[in-house]
Amino acid sequence: MTTAIARLQEIWLRAFFSPQSALNLAAARVIIAFHALWVLLSRDIPATSALPKEFWANIGSAERWRYLVVPGHPGVEYAVQWITVAALVCVILGLLPRLSCFVSGLLLYHLAGLETLYWTANPFQRGFTISVLALLTLSFSRCGDALRLGAPEVAPSPQYCWPLRLIQFHLANAYFLSGISKLLRVGISWLEPQNLREWFLLFSQQDQVIREGFMFNNLAPWFADHYILCAIAGFFGVVANICFIATPFSRSARRILVPDAAFFHVIVLFSMNIFWNNIIQLLIYVNWSWLVERLTGRIGLQRKLDVWAQRNS
Amino acid sequence: MNLAKALVFLTFVALGLAAAYSIQRNPKTRYVVNLLIAYTIVVSFAVGFTQRENWPFSTWPFIAGRVARPATFPRIVAIDAEQNEHQIDYRAWEPLEFDELIAWKEQFFQQFDAAAKDRIAAYLLDHVDTARRQWSAGERRHYFDRFFGPLSAPLFLGHRAYWDAGVPDRAFSGLRFYNETWDVEERARDPSKIARRLVYEYRKP
Numbered sequence: 001m002t003t004a005i006a007r008l009q010e011i012w013l014r015a016f017f018s019p020q021s022a023l024n025l026a027a028a029r030v031i032i033a034f035h036a037l038w039v040l041l042s043r044d045i046p047a048t049s050a051l052p053k054e055f056w057a058n059i060g061s062a063e064r065w066r067y068l069v070v071p072g073h074p075g076v077e078y079a080v081q082w083i084t085v086a087a088l089v090c091v092i093l094g095l096l097p098r099l100s101c102f103v104s105g106l107l108l109y110h111l112a113g114l115e116t117l118y119w120t121a122n123p124f125q126r127g128f129t130i131s132v133l134a135l136l137t138l139s140f141s142r143c144g145d146a147l148r149l150g151a152p153e154v155a156p157s158p159q160y161c162w163p164l165r166l167i168q169f170h171l172a173n174a175y176f177l178s179g180i181s182k183l184l185r186v187g188i189s190w191l192e193p194q195n196l197r198e199w200f201l202l203f204s205q206q207d208q209v210i211r212e213g214f215m216f217n218n219l220a221p222w223f224a225d226h227y228i229l230c231a232i233a234g235f236f237g238v239v240a241n242i243c244f245i246a247t248p249f250s251r252s253a254r255r256i257l258v259p260d261a262a263f264f265h266v267i268v269l270f271s272m273n274i275f276w277n278n279i280i281q282l283l284i285y286v287n288w289s290w291l292v293e294r295l296t297g298r299i300g301l302q303r304k305l306d307v308w309a310q311r312n313s
Numbered sequence: 314m315n316l317a318k319a320l321v322f323l324t325f326v327a328l329g330l331a332a333a334y335s336i337q338r339n340p341k342t343r344y345v346v347n348l349l350i351a352y353t354i355v356v357s358f359a360v361g362f363t364q365r366e367n368w369p370f371s372t373w374p375f376i377a378g379r380v381a382r383p384a385t386f387p388r389i390v391a392i393d394a395e396q397n398e399h400q401i402d403y404r405a406w407e408p409l410e411f412d413e414l415i416a417w418k419e420q421f422f423q424q425f426d427a428a429a430k431d432r433i434a435a436y437l438l439d440h441v442d443t444a445r446r447q448w449s450a451g452e453r454r455h456y457f458d459r460f461f462g463p464l465s466a467p468l469f470l471g472h473r474a475y476w477d478a479g480v481p482d483r484a485f486s487g488l489r490f491y492n493e494t495w496d497v498e499e500r501a502r503d504p505s506k507i508a509r510r511l512v513y514e515y516r517k518p
Contacts, residue, residue, distance in 0.1 A: 211471030273471030
């Protein structure tokens with residue numbers, strides 16, 4: 001029993017408190033903020049506040065309080081949006097990074113609620129679900145120790161590990177629970193090729209969800225006509241998604257499942273016309289510290305070779 | 314229930330702040346950080362395995378269902394003074410998001426009395442006809458792509474850009490709400506196998 005507990009503690013420590021580079025956490029900060037800014041400025045969420053009163057008629061006060069939404073004040077909402085934009089820019093630039101992360105995380109919680117509250121209090125899949133959790137997690141950590149002006153050079157530390165793992169966990173959860181949801185709501189029969197065939201057919205037949213462009217709208221009927229492709233799609237939809245929960249904790253899982261997920265999103269985009277804007281956030285799994293060392297190492301080597309070539313010319 | 318959900322989120326924030334404070338005082342302390350990590354994992358999994366949404370802790374039910382056979386989908390079309398029907402480009406609804414609007418309509422519209430329905434339809438008609446007029450005059454208002462242009466974040470679902478081929482030149486004078494029903498296998502064999510039912514019509518007085 002004691003050995004088992006000791007083993008669990010060891011696994012926990014390795015997962016969340018291994019020495020980690022400050023650069024990887026700071027890169028996550030920039031990626032998450034850039035993505036949130038991109039989505040926020042690609043919508044007009046405050047305009048929702050100006051909808052006629054009938055749109056808000058079925059929304060209870062508890063739901064409004066949950067997101068602090070008071071309909072009918074678009075001017076205030078635009079002010080909130082621009083404060084959020086300013087905070088996100090500060091997050092990217094590393095200006096008061098922890099405070100900026102905290103402010104933008106809380107304000108995005110409100111704005112995400114406002115976007116859909118008139119019909120649902122659950123604004124998932126719009127782009128801010130992971131951003132809110134990630135920005136707040138960043139605000140609790142030393143996320144500004146790199147990628148900002150005047151940042152001191154710091155040694156790898158467990159202080160940079162747990163927040164990065166938690167953010168990676170939030171993103172991994174989207175895949176993991178997507179697989180689990182299919183099993184809980186439908187059962188193992190979700191994986192049946194016939195189920196996937198019907199989904200592909202539906203997305204190719206519903207002209208209101210078709211994207212314009214030559215690359216769209218051909219893949220779905222082709223998939224639907226191939227039993228084996230439908231079977232592979234079913235496998236991806238459940239098994240590969242469930243396995244994704246390993247990515248925060250396993251380098252091997254990251255190397256296989258992160259490119260695999262990117263490929264999955266491209267296929268889903270071209271077959272079902274579904275664009276999951278969080279695909280950009282997959283960059284938080286990149287080991288930026290290793291990449292920078294590798295690149296600067298190569299550049300250093302190239303310089304040495306140039307000097308050697310000059311001396312011998 | 315909604316306030317309880319808010320409490321779950323607020324507890325996450327409070328634990329995070331406590332973790333940040335404890336690290337500030339003693340960088341080697343891990344008790345509160347461990348608590349924050351454990352809380353995050355437990356809540357995330359509890360939400361997922363019970364399938365009880367608690368945003369921002371989500372269940373992520375991405376196409377987690379079976380296709381209904383037959384399946385029914387709503388469509389809103391505009392009509393002009395001669396009763397010709399026109400498809401409405403999804404961008405004409407901006408700054409409203411087409412999917413959110415349709416979802417709201419499906420969930421709540423039928424609950425309103427006739428007068429309220431007409432008020433809502435009048436608002437929507439004015440909205441899309443104003444967009445039509447602006448597009449026709451070459452003055453389309455850009456809401457979603459005003460900052461990043463073609464690099465703006467696309468909507469989750471794709472939508473057909475009906476008006477790229479040409480903006481309707483006649484003023485809209487009404488709206489029709491249809492329900493379209495088909496079976497995916499039948500329609501795969503014969504694309505014309507689709508039933509259309511008018512569920513509501515509004516004409517400008």
